[in-house]
Amino acid sequence: MSEILLEARNLQISFGGVVAADDVSLAIERGKNLAIIGPNGAGKTTFLNICTGWIKPTRGRVYFEGQDVTPLPPRRIVRLGVARAFQIPQLFTEHTALENLLISAAAREQLGNPLQDLHRIRERAEMLHLLDMVGCADVADRLVVELSEGQRKLVDIAVALALRPKLLLMDEPTSGVASSEKFKVMEILVKALAEAKVTSVFVEHDMGIVSRYADEVAVWAAGRLQMQGSPEEILRHPDVIRDVIGEAV
Amino acid sequence: MTLRLAIPALLILAVAAIPFAAPQLQLLMNLALAKGIAVVGVTVLLRAGQVSFGHALYFAIAAYAAAFLSASMPGADLALVLLVAISGAVLSGIVVGLFVVRYRGIFFGMLNLAFSMIFWSILEKFYHYTGGADGIRLPRPTVFGMALERGPFELIMFYLSVALVLLLGWFTIRWFASPTGQIFQTIKTNETRLQYLGVSPQRALLSGYILSAALCGTGGVIMGIVQGVVTPEFAWWIRSGEMVFIAVLGGAGSVAGAFVGAVIYEAVRVYASAFAGDIWQLVLGGFLLVIILFAPKGVIGIYDAALARLTGKGLTGKGRSE
Ligand SMILES: Nc1ncnc2c1ncn2[C@@H]1O[C@H](COP(=O)(O)OP(=O)(O)OP(=O)(O)O)[C@@H](O)[C@H]1O
């Protein structure tokens, strides 16, 4: 029994002359890992921006668990169970890696006791475990500005996971991660997602990662969703090889 | 570690001894403590990367609320006066805050200034109610139903101020470390992430804004009661600027720095004036210049560095005094 978690219908948006979303319709099934591929500037990030309410489409609607979330601000959509990791990590730069996660947990639980120390909240062990899961336990007490680009990406994902989302949107999770580490990182992530029963959408340029970890692939080009299908059929499609894979090489 | 605790403890004891050891300093110190509490309010906002150039508004609102209450209810109790005054600051902080928390940086700073200027004009122009530029008297409140003579009353106000400094300083430091306080401080670094944690940055900023209004109000009402008169000068923009000045001087973002800064500021202002008129601005201006150029963490930053050298321990990024 498949069930639609998030559904986009006929999304439309342009910036100046650039059409970044052109009649985009896509349904995301619960429990699946969906990869989005496409050349630079195709509108992949824009799609995530619209799904999370950051950008409002001029036409079209977004439904999450059947509820129309198009008019809601990001924070309301997040509270319904959509979390996001960014192409460029969005972290609190004056805080440590662990503190970034603790703040996420505090936001999730809406902790409000003015005399409680953030470092002493009940969720601390859970957050340490999460940092450990993404391989960043050893840098827990370092300011995030001192971390490597790859570590920051992982902490950014952990911050999103700390919200215990139903759906996690990741924008190029392995960019900035050393290529020798990419598979290891994805292995950890996919395992963590399965363990937490989180549905995921990830934008990815590495076709090796896509073929290995995606249950389904959506191909973007020039603001349009060009095709959608299993990794086997999509990655072998001549158009995809010419327009996407060719360009990525 | 013991030195880190011993020095502040000694300073607090020295302040507490003033009414007996150096009574001529008592009034000066009391005014400095009142100002220090207000400066903590400005310091709170600095932690979120915001500067208000209008927080004298809350200083004045609390002071005038106390004056109006005492005028309409002669012999009102000190506790009641404080409660009403601080509530006034908090309420107006909520109303003005709901509006200004939508802005950041220069717009936030200037909007606060605008509100304080409007209030200042009201105080000046509505002469019949506010006494205009002369202000209104704030008669001595009773203490637990007793009408006290000037001496004992001033002594009570002094120790009440010391107690409030310790209590509010302690609370603010704890609040900074709490989940709400930490979320408030992320306004400075990443509002995008904050929204994607399901938090409204506006509401996060409002929480600290209300605290800052309460602190400024507390400082204002103490100042009003100790001086026995409140004037529109309480809301004047120079006074708002002075709070920012002291906050930066003491150590932007540091609670202890707010008090150290306030004491230094008042001392220089009073004693330098004794030598030559207007020389205190020169001294303080030069001092601030040196601080910004060579010690951007303020007097508290210098203290931390000296302590680190003394105890032979390096300062980590997080190892600063609150
Ligand atoms: N907020 C915005 N304002 C103006 N133009 C925008 C905005 N967001 C996206 N664009 C434009 O829309 C187009 C699609 O951008 P988008 O970031 O969605 O592409 P992408 O597929 O994520 O590319 P990349 O692989 O480089 O990350 C680009 O031409 C971009 O310049």
Ligand SMILES: [Mg+2]
């Ligand atoms: Mg992108």
